[in-house]
Amino acid sequence: MKAAVFNQFGGAEIMEIKRVPVPNLEKNQIRIKVMAAGLQPVDVKIRSGFFKDMVIDSPQLLGNEFSGIVVEVGSDVISVSKGDHVIGWTTLSAHAEYVVINANQVVKKPSHMSWEEAGALSASGQTALMALDGIHISNGDTLLIHAAAGGVGTMAVQLARSRGIKVIGTSSEANHDYLRRLGAIPIKYGDDLVDNVKKLVPEGVDAALDAAGPEALYASIKLVSSNDRIITTASRHLIEKTGVKTVVGERTQARLYQLTQLVEEGLLQVYVRKAFDLEDAVEAHREVETGHGHGKVVFTINQ
Known part of the structure; x- marks a missing residue:
């Protein structure tokens, strides 16, 4: 073959x-x-x-x-x-x-x-699902997702929105309209990200998903009160140093079936x-x- x-x-x-x-x-x-x-x-x-x-x-x-x-x-x-x-x-x-x-x-x-x-x-969907479950987000929370327009980010935004969660998503400005269509509030990444997030959501951020890298992870630490509500897929080498979480768990048929059901219901694309x-x-x-x-x-x- x-x-x-x-x-x-x-x-x-x-x-x-x-x-x-x-x-x-x-x-x-x-x-x-x-x-x-x-x-x-x-x-x-x-x-x-x-x-x-x-x-x-x-x-x-x-x-x-x-x-x-x-x-x-x-x-x-x-x-x-x-x-x-x-x-x-x-x-x-x-x-x-x-x-x-x-x-x-x-x-x-x-x-x-x-x-x-x-x-x-399968891959991005299951990773996003395990990430959200790992930081125990629930209806009413505010979640910051870094690299929100990427493969994992796109899945995570939609999965979070289906649970009634407010999502702030970082991306380049070229992808801001795309994030709005997914249901996220877009924000540009950069040196002033922390200040801009605080201005956007004065009430604070409850949890964060880093799918971008170390800069995004350290910004999350400044914005989220508890490091065990921060999870990374892109900075695994920093989990011991920072005390944040990384995605753990096996891919499963049940989890993949859950994703296809959300697709059938029009909640995931x-x-x-x-x-x-x-x-x-x-x-x-x-x-x-x-x-x-x-x-x-x-x-x-x-x-």
Whole structure:
């Protein structure tokens, strides 16, 4: 099968399309023809060598979320059938024509979702859901979300709004209208962020989600009274020093099903910024590396 791979750490230009073996199918697993797969910032970080102690395969695949069609089921599988349209997750293997995973790593795709939208739901959606649960937000709270227009941020804004939470979202001014459409109050990031947030919400901020990096995390510490109501997905190396939380927990079928139900109810939408053919992996990685725009970058595969 074709897959987007790399053999050593480096820039986007090292991505290439190679043929790799289709994984074997165990009796409790399913084989899925991938129709779309999200490209996340973490994929780009892995390829670049950001995680210094990480050992990679040669060739190394990427990709943790996908949508597709079940083409084969193991002998012990009863919950999924051949031909089912599904959304699922995997670990560093989705950017390929096929994935093989356990049957409990997928849910049915809502019929009205495009393949691209469905392929970008699982990773950012589950991360955002675990982040909000980790800081125990509830109706009436005010939540500050950094990088609110990004993949995790977009999900977190909508999930928080569905719970009756007031959301302040940081982004570039180019994405302010987008955040307003999601239901957030936009604010520009920068050196005067703390003062501007205080002016915007004099009553204060109850909790914060940092999906941007250290500057955003330290701004949150100045704005939120308790560090255990601050959670980060982008500054994990600072959690011991600061006492804030990071996202913990396993991705689960139940959590993914919860997300698809919110999609069905019109409370959650996946916004695809740009879709690339798998053969254009270099350009896709460069797009994610810009850090601009809103929503998700997605590969279209087998279409």
